[in-house]
Amino acid sequence: MKIFDKSHLRLRWKRLLIFLSIAGPGIITSNVDNDAGGIATYSMAGAHFGYGLLWSLIPIMVALVIIQEMSARMGVVTGKGLSDLIREKFGVRITVYLLAALIVTNFGNVIAEFAGIASSLEIFKISKSISVPVCAFLVWLLVVKGTYRSVEKVFLVACLFYVCYIISGFLAGPEWGLVFKAFAKPAVSFSPGNLAMLIGLVGTTIAPWMQFYLQASVVEKNINVRDYKHSRMDVILGSIVVTVVAVFIILTCADTLFKAGIKIETAKDAALALKPLAGKYCSALFAFGLLNASLFAASILPLSTAFVVCEGMGWEVGVNKKFSEAPQFYGLYTLLIFFGALVILLPGIPLFPIMYISQVINGAVLPLILVFMLILINDKKLMGNYANKRTYNIISWITVIILVAMGIAFLVSLFKI
Amino acid sequence: MNKMQENSLKMFLFFSELLGRSVVNSEGETLGKVADMKVRLGELFPKVASLCLRKKRQHIPLELDWVEVEELTGHLIQLKPEAEEKIKPLVVNESEILLREELFDKQVVDTFGAKIERVNDIHLLVADGDLRLVHVDIGIRGVFRRLGWIKVIDSLTDFLFSYHVPEKMISWKYVQPLASDPHKKDLKLNVNLRKLHELHPSDLADILEELDQKNRSRIFRSLDLSTAAETLQEVEPKFQRSLVLSASEELVSDILEEMEPDEATDLLAGLPQEKKTKLIQTMEKPSREKLEELLKFEEGTAGSIMTKDYIFIQGNKTIADASEAFKNTTHPLDTISYLYVTDEENHLVGVLTLRHLVLCEKSTPLSKLMNTNLIKVKTEDDVRDVREIFKKYKLLALPVTDDDNRLKGIITLRDIVEAT
Numbered sequence: 001m002k003i004f005d006k007s008h009l010r011l012r013w014k015r016l017l018i019f020l021s022i023a024g025p026g027i028i029t030s031n032v033d034n035d036a037g038g039i040a041t042y043s044m045a046g047a048h049f050g051y052g053l054l055w056s057l058i059p060i061m062v063a064l065v066i067i068q069e070m071s072a073r074m075g076v077v078t079g080k081g082l083s084d085l086i087r088e089k090f091g092v093r094i095t096v097y098l099l100a101a102l103i104v105t106n107f108g109n110v111i112a113e114f115a116g117i118a119s120s121l122e123i124f125k126i127s128k129s130i131s132v133p134v135c136a137f138l139v140w141l142l143v144v145k146g147t148y149r150s151v152e153k154v155f156l157v158a159c160l161f162y163v164c165y166i167i168s169g170f171l172a173g174p175e176w177g178l179v180f181k182a183f184a185k186p187a188v189s190f191s192p193g194n195l196a197m198l199i200g201l202v203g204t205t206i207a208p209w210m211q212f213y214l215q216a217s218v219v220e221k222n223i224n225v226r227d228y229k230h231s232r233m234d235v236i237l238g239s240i241v242v243t244v245v246a247v248f249i250i251l252t253c254a255d256t257l258f259k260a261g262i263k264i265e266t267a268k269d270a271a272l273a274l275k276p277l278a279g280k281y282c283s284a285l286f287a288f289g290l291l292n293a294s295l296f297a298a299s300i301l302p303l304s305t306a307f308v309v310c311e312g313m314g315w316e317v318g319v320n321k322k323f324s325e326a327p328q329f330y331g332l333y334t335l336l337i338f339f340g341a342l343v344i345l346l347p348g349i350p351l352f353p354i355m356y357i358s359q360v361i362n363g364a365v366l367p368l369i370l371v372f373m374l375i376l377i378n379d380k381k382l383m384g385n386y387a388n389k390r391t392y393n394i395i396s397w398i399t400v401i402i403l404v405a406m407g408i409a410f411l412v413s414l415f416k417i
Numbered sequence: 418m419n420k421m422q423e424n425s426l427k428m429f430l431f432f433s434e435l436l437g438r439s440v441v442n443s444e445g446e447t448l449g450k451v452a453d454m455k456v457r458l459g460e461l462f463p464k465v466a467s468l469c470l471r472k473k474r475q476h477i478p479l480e481l482d483w484v485e486v487e488e489l490t491g492h493l494i495q496l497k498p499e500a501e502e503k504i505k506p507l508v509v510n511e512s513e514i515l516l517r518e519e520l521f522d523k524q525v526v527d528t529f530g531a532k533i534e535r536v537n538d539i540h541l542l543v544a545d546g547d548l549r550l551v552h553v554d555i556g557i558r559g560v561f562r563r564l565g566w567i568k569v570i571d572s573l574t575d576f577l578f579s580y581h582v583p584e585k586m587i588s589w590k591y592v593q594p595l596a597s598d599p600h601k602k603d604l605k606l607n608v609n610l611r612k613l614h615e616l617h618p619s620d621l622a623d624i625l626e627e628l629d630q631k632n633r634s635r636i637f638r639s640l641d642l643s644t645a646a647e648t649l650q651e652v653e654p655k656f657q658r659s660l661v662l663s664a665s666e667e668l669v670s671d672i673l674e675e676m677e678p679d680e681a682t683d684l685l686a687g688l689p690q691e692k693k694t695k696l697i698q699t700m701e702k703p704s705r706e707k708l709e710e711l712l713k714f715e716e717g718t719a720g721s722i723m724t725k726d727y728i729f730i731q732g733n734k735t736i737a738d739a740s741e742a743f744k745n746t747t748h749p750l751d752t753i754s755y756l757y758v759t760d761e762e763n764h765l766v767g768v769l770t771l772r773h774l775v776l777c778e779k780s781t782p783l784s785k786l787m788n789t790n791l792i793k794v795k796t797e798d799d800v801r802d803v804r805e806i807f808k809k810y811k812l813l814a815l816p817v818t819d820d821d822n823r824l825k826g827i828i829t830l831r832d833i834v835e836a837t
Contacts, residue, residue, distance in 0.1 A: 079629025314535025
């Protein structure tokens with residue numbers, strides 16, 4: 001009997017080991033999602049609406065799982081990146097314009113991350129003329145000098161630091177009874193203010209670059225089709241973690257800023273406003289979380305952009321290559337970081353219009369990519385038995401239609417401002 | 418005989434220019450648009466066999482033999498009289514590929530540069546009425562052309578730097594297309610993967626690492642045993658694993674037999690236990706025994722990296738006998754730079770070099786010539802210590818013995834370089 005138990009246990013261990021060797025892409029992608037922009041949005045949702053919008057994180061999580069699961073599945077089954085598949089299926093014309101749009105929107109995001117780095121360190125009294133160049137260099141070094149494995153490890157460690165938000169959430173002392181009620185019996189309201197915030201939440205959680213990044217890193221990991229179920233677990237786990245972190249950011253701000261009636265515009269505002277209300281530890285943790293998230297996303301976004309562009313254009317790709325072997329890859333990566341940091345350092349450059357344009361393109365590119373993904377994943381030639389099943393297809397189309405509708409609403413709202 | 422032939426016109430065309438052109442019959446009525454072209458492989462620069470047409474409100478793909486084309490005028494493709502009746506549903510057989518479907522925008526292997534490239538355009542030559550596939554365009558210029566920016570870019574770079582973005586093409590001779598749908602066309606493309614086999618195994622290994630899983634294992638399975646063995650030794654461990662797991666056990670065990678035993682043990686070390694035992698069982702007896710013996714040694718010891726391919730001979734034999742033994746061996750060159758002399762019980766007593774065989778009198782007994790001042794290691798010695806010995810003495814190979822000084826194998830310079 002004991003022998004049986006042992007072998008059973010060993011089997012469990014083996015499964016866990018396989019999972020650990022495959023996990024990574026999903027968890028990393030989801031966590032980068034909670035970047036500087038994401039934290040700002042969640043903080044605003046908490047500060048302005050209290051527990052009111054907590055319920056929306058559940059459907060957003062479901063949508064996130066559905067979309068990302070498709071990306072991971074395509075990566076595992078075809079062994080090719082998304083831009084690669086788009087190029088092969090839809091031709092060079094669409095691909096080039098799509099990639100150009102992606103570069104612009106990702107560049108906007110990179111700037112936002114460096115802004116996050118600058119403002120979070122300013123809370124700790126470090127001038128941005130020091131923090132930004134140093135962080136930009138560190139980020140650049142990590143990928144240019146690292147290998148895929150080492151880079152992934154650093155990223156996974158960065159994921160752990162999101163615990164900051166969970167702790168600061170507890171420090172803020174939420175009323176758990178009300179929190180559970182907010183999930184169980186949500187007071188769903190679609191007033192214009194609510195709706196705009198909701199669209200903001202969706203927009204920041206489901207972004208075009210994620211699909212590309214997730215699929216590319218699944219491909220880079222060379223995951224076997226037989227191990228696909230582990231990859232799916234990775235994606236689901238990542239989406240859950242990201243939602244938990246978002247919930248705690250909202251809680252932190254809801255219990256302090258919302259009650260005090262403080263309006264905020266950025267994550268930095270939130271961290272500063274927390275100090276008198278929830279104590280300096282809560283505020284510091286919040287700021288540190290912002291720094292971690294911004295740094296993390298600042299290294300992934302340029303990487304993902306370079307990956308995607310080179311793949312679609314047929315240039316050499318890979319973290320494991322030398323600079324001279326993949327000049328376009330490292331060139332683009334370096335330029336994005338360099339200019340992203342430069343924009344923050346030079347006072348004359350208009351930050352707001354750049355961010356605005358990047359948000360508009362973000363909103364415009366997402367529907368296109370989601371539709372492309374659905375076409376590709378239903379291609380039997382490409383996916384074989386792993387194409388979408390009927391029911392799943394209906395669910396994913398509905399999800400995509402809702403997201404597209406919200407994306408359009410988001411665009412309209414941007415133009416109204 | 419069509420008009421192109423009469424004019425014996427020679428001109429280059431890009432596939433992107435032909436795609437989407439209207440096809441008109443002899444009366445000038447439009448029949449449809451060019452949707453694709455079918456090429457029959459086999460020749461060095463293969464001919465376009467037929468046009469694939471897209472008609473309005475027609476969903477089945479259609480084709481028309483290229484011989485029915487009268488001429489290419491302006492932006493039209495003019496057909497011969499009565500060509501219309503010869504339009505038939507598209508059939509693609511084993512030795513044919515569709516340019517748009519299987520080559521355009523897809524990845525190919527450049528066997529000359531040993532790299533994977535993406536096809537931005539396809540360069541065709543009209544010669545003697547035939548349309549032939551001559552180059553694939555892999556440069557950024559091809560992308561600009563297809564985007565319709567080429568004139569703007571050219572005048573811009575000309576104005577700014579007096580420079581034109583150069584064409585980057587690969588001759589079709591060096592292009593190996595890859596399958597877009599590997600499941601269905603396994604058979605078909607295996608026949609056509611020949612160009613890949615000219616590559617050096619280490620280049621082939623790099624290319625395999627870059628490819629997607631399906632293409633990777635398909636190409637791997639198409640290789641002959643010795644190329645497969647050499648290539649497998651060159652690819653990174655994680656790809657080794659996935660290649661071995663995707664191929665049949667018979668094939669892998671055949672490849673293992675082809676590999677040098679020490680390399681084979683390295684490969685097996687990375688596999689799950691069950692797979693390992695199964696593979697060893699499937700192997701032929703002589704290779705299996707060699708392998709099993711090597712597998713007994715712990716990883717990181719001299720025994721685990723040594724090879725069994727070496728020449729040994731007894732001390733009472735002569736140079737002539739040794740030369741004979743040398744002639745009959747098929748071991749790799751780096752393992753036979755030394756000849757090891759043993760006694761009746763396989764105890765190592767001395768060593769000779771190739772130079773002795775060439776320079777010394779044929780009848781001299783080996784025991785008189787051999788060097789008895791031996792540098793050797795034991796099977797259980799640490800690989801790191803072995804490396805130090807190589808560094809110190811600058812040897813090409815070292816003998817490995819057991820505790821009783823019995824010769825068990827040798828470690829060559831290559832083995833120690835590869836053992837990291």
